[in-house]
Amino acid sequence: MNPSPAIRKVFQGVASRQQMFRMFDRHAQRPNRWDGDAAPLYTGEWFEIIEAEHDYMFEILPPLWIRGAMFAMREFLTGSVTSVFFALRIDGVIRHFHGYCDLSDKGAVERMRVAIIERESRPVCAMTRDERLEHIWSTTAADYRGYAGDRWPEAARGRRTITLYDGQTGSTLKLLDDLTDDEIAAKLPVQLRHLPSPIAA
Structure with a gap:
């Protein structure tokens, strides 16, 4: 899934x-x-x-x-x-x-x-994009994460979703895999936002 x-x-x-x-x-x-x-x-x-x-x-x-x-x-x-x-x-x-x-x-x-x-054992603390997304999923409260239902296009149904908050537009629902780098950074704790990727490590 x-x-x-x-x-x-x-x-x-x-x-x-x-x-x-x-x-x-x-x-x-x-x-x-x-x-x-x-x-x-x-x-x-x-x-x-x-x-x-x-x-x-x-x-x-x-x-x-x-x-x-x-x-x-x-x-x-x-x-x-x-x-x-x-x-x-x-x-x-x-x-x-x-x-x-x-x-x-x-x-x-x-x-x-x-x-x-x-x-x-990696010498530098690093996180892949997938690890960042999994961490966000693991730490998001159940009320703010879920799965795409019937209102979504058929190809998206059953995929994981996350609620995002923007001070201007309010709350929006987005597919977890479609988060931008900026949205990922905003959802991560401060100490994890600027970790390099393993490729750069």
């Missing part, structure tokens, strides 16, 4: 407990929630959490499995997709992450582990 199943960072920074629980189901508002296969929406999403939340999730239920510094949740989100939690040493520091992996794909967990380490 919107995101591809590629491995992707969906939040910049370290998520609090409240943010973590919100991001566990970033697509709850999608139309036809109970129809079709939702696995492609979630598979590959990851974000950083604090150690206390990693340990909290470990203690909720016995894990489905533990492999070194990784464990998988016993309860599946959809189909064969479940939460996998990582404790990874990056630049000499242990950091903690949550990701959604499709366990029917035998290599999915290892590919995510490698992708997280590669992404977080």
Whole structure:
């Protein structure tokens, strides 16, 4: 529907407990929630959490499995997709992450582990355009994000939308993917607005 199943960072920074629980189901508002296969929406999403939340999730239920510094949740989100939690040493520091992996794909967990380490080992803090859009989606309150419905052209229906506010024209609804660079900057926290892209890094 919107995101591809590629491995992707969906939040910049370290998520609090409240943010973590919100991001566990970033697509709850999608139309036809109970129809079709939702696995492609979630598979590959990851974000950083604090150690206390990693340990909290470990203690909720016995894990489905533990492999070194990784464990998988016993309860599946959809189909064969479940939460996998990582404790990874990056630049000499242990950091903690949550990701959604499709366990029917035998290599999915290892590919995510490698992708997280590669992404977080960059020498310069940077964000791709897609990461900026995902961060905006993750941090926007449910009342201000949604999905294009019947009033939109057929090609746009089901795509993610964001409410923008302009002091002159008021509130407008726009497709998330169609935000301009200026609109993206306005929706990001100040500390993220001027980060370079990885290409420039």
